[in-house]
Amino acid sequence: MITEQQKDEQLWKIAKARVAFRWSLASYLIVNAMLIGIWFFTTGVDSYFWPVWTMMGWGVGIAFQYFHAFHGNQINSVEHEYQKLKNNQFK
Numbered sequence: 505m506i507t508e509q510q511k512d513e514q515l516w517k518i519a520k521a522r523v524a525f526r527w528s529l530a531s532y533l534i535v536n537a538m539l540i541g542i543w544f545f546t547t548g549v550d551s552y553f554w555p556v557w558t559m560m561g562w563g564v565g566i567a568f569q570y571f572h573a574f575h576g577n578q579i580n581s582v583e584h585e586y587q588k589l590k591n592n593q594f595k
Contacts, residue, residue, distance in 0.1 A: 521573040525566075532566050 539555040
């Protein structure tokens with residue numbers, strides 16, 4: 505079984521990962537908005553939309569970071585899996 509201190513450390517890691525994700529998302533939105541502005545004001549709407557490559561590449565990284573911060577702790581949690589098995593055993 506996991507002790508209270510281990511649970512607190514785990515919660516601290518989750519909190520840090522979620523805050524880091526929010527900062528990364530803010531950076532992603534700001535930088536890509538600037539790139540879209542550069543594209544728009546230098547080449548116009550009728551030109552090739554090159555910021556899509558940055559948005560897609562960086563977006564994949566943001567998606568993985570989101571998954572890790574908000575869902576990753578449940579996948580690798582032995583305690584969570586134990587509770588699932590224990591609950592299903594008596595049904």
